């Protein structure tokens with residue numbers, strides 16, 4: 019069995035020897051396609067010959083003369099003599115042979131097929147590979163390596179090819195990782211991680227590596243291209259005399275490939291491991307370059323490292339060299355393992371034919387020619403190492419699957435019931451119900467665990483790339499002799515700049531010209547636009563709409579448009595795939611590593627083959643684009659689901675961690691401290707004002723307290739007064755009752771009088787009145803007293819006396835009645851007075867309450883005035899009041915317009931009113947006191963009257979007794 023690797027190693031050379039004037043991609047492609055059979059991964063058997071030695075593939079790519087060079091009248095100094103030789107125009111003896119020489123109209127795809135594809139396919143089989151573009155500044159290195167949408171460079175083509183290879187390799191699994199770095203002024207920076215600056219180069223048994231460089235596991239060409247576009251954003255670019263946007267750093271894009279057979283047992287399984295380095299070197303600068311400052315420094319670093327690279331290559335090709343100075347520059351140090359023969363190397367020497375760069379170009383050609391003689395051995399790197407990432411993922415997936423299986427088994431294993439008899443049926447039923455509940459919760463838990471496991475398996479599985487083709491279709495069933503090439507989708511092209519740096523400064527006329535690729539035509543574009551263009555993805559998105567507009571304009575330009583030309587140019591087949599539609603989606607969302615691998619792979623059936631006619635291709639491409647869009651929509655949906663799930667998970671974790679770390683506690687404390695601080699600040703601000711107003715406020719408080727105390731005393735006095743008044747009123751009532759009683763007695767007495775002689779009647783009346791007095795005193799009923807009295811007869815004189823006495827008594831009685839009436843009136847008056855006093859007191863208390871409220875209001879106003887007044891003059895409140903008073907009354911005095919002093923004045927007025935009110939209240943209290951005194955005097959008078967009455971009654975009683983006695987004495 020012939021080793022496919024041997025075929026591969028000679029791919030480039032074979033192509034170089036082709037007689038065909040144009041590069042037909044079919045030959046190399048078919049050869050490399052043959053390598054993609056599973057046999058390519060087979061180890062050489064015991065009797066097999068190890069892979070033959072290969073040499074570095076050296077190719078030369080001419081670019082067309084730029085508009086600037088044409089305008090400057092530059093002549094052609096170098097030209098391609100056939101497909102393998104470069105000759106000097108000035109000296110026919112100077113000629114160099116290479117594996118292949120590409121003319122100015124060759125497309126990058128053609129360059130890729132010859133100079134890069136065998137390296138890429140080798141890398142997919144475990145053979146390290148390095149491809150780099152080398153040349154003077156502005157010779158087309160970046161154009162060749164990165165390219166643009168119309169002409170994707172070696173890097174995007176390689177990436178696309180790598181994924182195509184995965185798709186076509188049926189029984190192997192792949193894990194791809196990428197890293198992207200730049201060497202700027204001998205400093206290594208990570209372009210995928212802006213924080214990764216000045217990284218160290220380290221060495222281990224497997225070779226040199228960059229410490230802490232970020233490696234991203236990638237899932238699709240779009241994913242990789244987006245990473246490169248993001249990395250390009252950080253690359254150092256600057257304008258030079260020859261290139262407005264010249265690369266000022268070397269970049270190394272590394273694709274790390276791990277692969278292992280799909281369905282074999284894990285034990286002793288072979289994993290291949292390789293690295294594909296795609297290098298865009300900074301251009302060497304001629305001594306003629308008028309650079310200064312930073313550019314000069316950059317230029318010297320670039321030249322030094324390129325010189326070291328030249329030295330290393332010459333030493334490697336010189337069989338006698340004992341020491342190869344790899345360590346003299348970071349570039350050669352990093353390329354050490356590649357250049358020292360452990361993998362395939364392809365050098366693409368980019369050349370400008372212009373005579374102005376004749377000497378530099380000559381050096382480049384010499385260098386490329388020499389490097390062709392470096393011998394390499396394309397060995398497959400095999401690792402039986404459990405530490406390989408793909409192995410790790412695979413064993414993790416296996417473990418998780420086993421766990422899942424166990425879980426599933428556990429979930430559905432149920433213990434059968436034994437001994438179910440009729441007696442214990444109820445018991446079993448109960449047990450079953452209990453068990454059911456428990457089982458339910460366990461099932462739920464296990465379901466959750468299962469879902470988590472499945473999710474993890476899914477995520478890990480997605481990182482491992484496998485072909486989505488179900489059955490192995492032989493190449494013969496497709497297009498014999500060719501391997502399917504997948505055109506770039508819109509999503510992938512989105513990550514390439516719309517147009518590369520086709521800007522060349524015309525230093526004489528100070529204008530910018532952009533030659534169209536392959537045609538040398540120029541299109542005006544501002545440096546700003548070009549810079550944006552150069553910046554990659556995001557800026558490209560911004561420009562895209564306008565670009566589409568300009569494309570429409572150009573197409574409608576009578577069919578002479580440059581764009582129309584370029585789109586239909588037969589040399590740029592990929593250009594047909596360019597779509598100027600407005601952007602349809604955000605590609606950044608595809609960067610998540612959870613994207614399903616099956617969705618990422620391109621459906622082969624939907625892409626046109628190389629041999630398809632252009633018309634067919636366009637129609638099929640529209641179908642393929644549609645399916646791509648559908649795929650991408652599915653993919654985005656899937657990813658959105660995963661992302662949202664993960665977001666929730668992450669936020670939960672973050673919350674949990676935050677709680678754990680006691681951040682919330684700390685925050686609370688910080689808030690407390692902040693509030694205390696703010697309080698403190700407010701306090702200190704108000705302190706000054708408080709100090710000023712304190713005595714004033716204290717005085718008001720004192721007054722208030724005094725008034726409250728007085729009010730309390732007055733209320734208590736009032737209560738006593740009321741009690742006394744009530745007592746007196748009840749006494750008055752008793753007196754009235756007595757008077758009424760007396761009247762009745764008199765009336766009765768008068769009725770008896772009608773039947774008795776006058777004397778007896780008089781005696782009786784006297785007796786009655788006397789008895790009534792005593793009986794009233796002894797609380798006996800008057801009638802009984804009257805009945806008990808014996809009738810006695812008196813003499814005429816005595817009768818007269820008695821009559822006289824009666825008259826007197828009647829008069830006294832009348833007087834008494836009058837007096838009684840007066841007393842009654844007085845008591846009513848006193849009562850009215852008392853109630854008036856009560857009302858007065860109530861009003862007084864209300865006044866005091868109002869006063870208290872006013873004081874409170876005043877105090878609050880004072881406080882607010884204090885807080886709003888930033889600073890006040892340090893005069894006392896009274897003085898201020900006085901002052902404001904004076905101010906108010908000052909004729910023609912200036913009015914204070916300050917709002918705080920106005921407020922002060924208002925407060926002072928309120929205070930004055932309050933004082934006035936207090937005075938009024940005091941007056942009223944005085945009046946009520948006087949009324950009280952008057953009432954008391956009146957009461958005293960009543961009491962004396964009552965006393966006098968009693969006294970008079972007592973006399974009357976004595977008199978009646980005397981009369982009674984005399985009546986008895988004169989009885990016959």
Ligand SMILES: Nc1ncnc2c1ncn2[C@@H]1O[C@H](COP(=O)(O)OP(=O)(O)OP(=O)(O)O)[C@@H](O)[C@H]1O
Pocket residue numbers: 080081082084122153154155156157158159160161162261263264265266299300301302368518519520521522534535536
């Ligand atoms: N083969 C080509 N066909 C058409 N145009 C080309 C080709 N090669 C280069 N160019 C144009 O020449 C200009 C300079 O190319 P590029 O920037 O790739 O040079 P470079 O070697 O990378 O320069 P530097 O070393 O300064 O970075 C660009 O405008 C580019 O589009």
